[in-house]
Amino acid sequence: MNETSFSLAGTFQELLASKKYTTIRDVLVTMNPSDVAAVLNEVEEKELALLFRLLPKEQAAETFVEMDPELQELLIKGFSDTELKEVMDELYVDDAVDIVEEMPANVVKRILKAADPQMRKEINEILRYPENSAGAWMTTEYVSLRPEMTVGDAITRIRRTGVDKETIYTCYVTKDRLLLGLVSVKDLLLAQDDDTLISDIMETNVISVDTMTDQEEVAHMLSKYNFLALPVVDTGGRLVGIITFDDAMDVLQEEATEDMEIMAGMTPSDKTYLRSTPWDLFKHRIPWLLLLMVSATFTGMIISGFEDALAAQVVLTAFIPMLMDTGGNSGSQSSVTIIRALSLGELEFKDLPKVIWNEVRTAAMAGAVLAVACFGKIMLVDRLIMGNPSVTVMVALVVCMTLAITVLVAKVIGCTLPMLAKRLGFDPAVMASPFITTAVDAVSLLVYFFIATALLQM
């Protein structure tokens, strides 16, 4: 797909240069809005406005929604008031709100001025809900039916009002704005008789969300129930909007990206990689790097504390990286597994004892296998092949015992910290590799020097 869009941008640039507007338009109208947006993202500023103006009205609005905020802002600034109004008239309310949220104040003012009064009212209402809540994310353009309508009435109503609705396939049955039930277009079409009452075929056990429900929870519910849309109700049970599956897909993707970024010790970013400047990347990465560097002071202090022992047995130093890395890897495995399970709703805090017991048994197996393998490797590689005389059997034993204990401690820390974080209301993803590694480093070094001092009579 990307390959195609890329060469297309070049073709369009050539066609623009030779003023072949009809050809461009003929090609554009065959394309899907998100593919047009991809091409527009590639061209120069002055070509952008030219190409955009070649799009038919409805396709222009749909393409506009798919574009990057920077380009949207650029286009709006270049629009005449009439052009802006034309785009606004074709937008769904939720898309208009998304755009408004990304624009600077002066652009927002122009957008709201260009919107018709009804839309302006709805945009302002949605803007009042907190970011990432269902209320801020919903659209107010749904099909509502009354319970006393017949199937025939309902189909007539859909035909009359459906063109501007985000989805017509799930219709909501309300009375005095109270959500009573829902009926799908499939139910309407498959109904035996056009005179059947909506109240007789509607599904009354409706799963809905509150305006304040977090968008991630809404997305998980849509995915769990395989719904096309979820209704959003206010505290009085009155229907105020709907959220559709396509928005849920985007949220699920963004949420996974965010978790991965946090797990790798970064603050999450909204920008795609190629749109991020080095300064953007720097800002999102430096805080954790600094924090973790400073917290490594403790590991340094532990090593300094055992400086004399290390000077006597320098060979012990050679195994520090292996012990720290294996500990860190073991801990990350547990923490990432738990963080993902928490985020998918597969685990709750009450499962903690079961989780710890699972991890302890896993760690026992992994620790045993690693210790034996490590003993073999040290004896074979370090002692026999490399012929290092200071690698004695006792040294190998110290290393392998430390390894087994470190794996155990790492797995317990790795599974416990994310669950505790969640319980305390923090994001569990913070408790991933970088954090666990730093914690496990200190523990593994303490264990190492303690066992070494005891067994090697230092």
Add this chain to the structure above:
Amino acid sequence: MNETSFSLAGTFQELLASKKYTTIRDVLVTMNPSDVAAVLNEVEEKELALLFRLLPKEQAAETFVEMDPELQELLIKGFSDTELKEVMDELYVDDAVDIVEEMPANVVKRILKAADPQMRKEINEILRYPENSAGAWMTTEYVSLRPEMTVGDAITRIRRTGVDKETIYTCYVTKDRLLLGLVSVKDLLLAQDDDTLISDIMETNVISVDTMTDQEEVAHMLSKYNFLALPVVDTGGRLVGIITFDDAMDVLQEEATEDMEIMAGMTPSDKTYLRSTPWDLFKHRIPWLLLLMVSATFTGMIISGFEDALAAQVVLTAFIPMLMDTGGNSGSQSSVTIIRALSLGELEFKDLPKVIWNEVRTAAMAGAVLAVACFGKIMLVDRLIMGNPSVTVMVALVVCMTLAITVLVAKVIGCTLPMLAKRLGFDPAVMASPFITTAVDAVSLLVYFFIATALLQM
């Protein structure tokens, strides 16, 4: 949701014990299939079959699809042939295939015997496609229309055949099985005139996938275009099936989980955490732990090679963990960012020079800030507060120079390896924290000892 399901299981168990079957049934019919499945996952084996038999036929089949494979197997084994046939008759082909793929051979035999001949044929056809391909994942139950039909004919056809279709909302227009176009139910309902020909209103520029397209690519396309369904065609352009948005959501979630598992050094697992035994967890975790432990031999060898230098300046050892961890963290930040961008299709191999140049500039800023902060920290904490006389200004300089270089190398390795892996046809996610950490450890130690030997005249 979980809370509710959990207490419900207890309620059902009590109601079962007092044989209040009507009450149970009254409650069950109000519930959504995936919530019923959650309750059934909680109860005992003998109660499971009892509760399942209380469900009305259609709800039973929908619930069956949402249950864990182990419980499905258990239920099938307890079914009479008639019961199995009843469930099979209500299943969509793609769901039946999913179940068949999870069952042992003897259960599969019974399932295929219970399916009607048409469904058996379709199941067998789908089973022939490779796992994770669009062909293996599609359903054959779509609405097809002919171009010469009128809107009225089309609506009649949907009303007659729609009940067994996975979705009726996107209908595909075919002639001799060739895919010519598509028309949505919205288009049909909003058409001005029932006599309009389908060929006049159908969208002819249809985006479709091939039977061999990877399921992840299909899911990304559904998400990108906000489609309800994508048509699957064979090499001759003949329509063979469709893939719907709800399956795409599941794939996007699974794919993100899989990437996270691989990035944390685990082989991906299909089971949820609470259904995994310690043995499952062990199997998925030990290979990478062993591999990375053995590869740490190199770091050990580097330290052994500089043993004399370390014995002379034991203070250098105290900074090894900090250098290794900061290098590892810097590298993971870059690699995870790049891996995610690759997986979302935001980056291609041709962007490599741009990516490296981005990372070099980011690393220059991060390295400079970290080096200055580290110098300050060493001077203040290690020298002044802790009063360690062996921490000289020269030692601090050696550490900080190493830190800056390590960050630079780590970021370049971290962004390059995933892109190379992708180019060579491997999964880029393998090139995440554990792998990068091991690679960066060796580099940072070599730089450290090289600079130390040069500046400290060891």
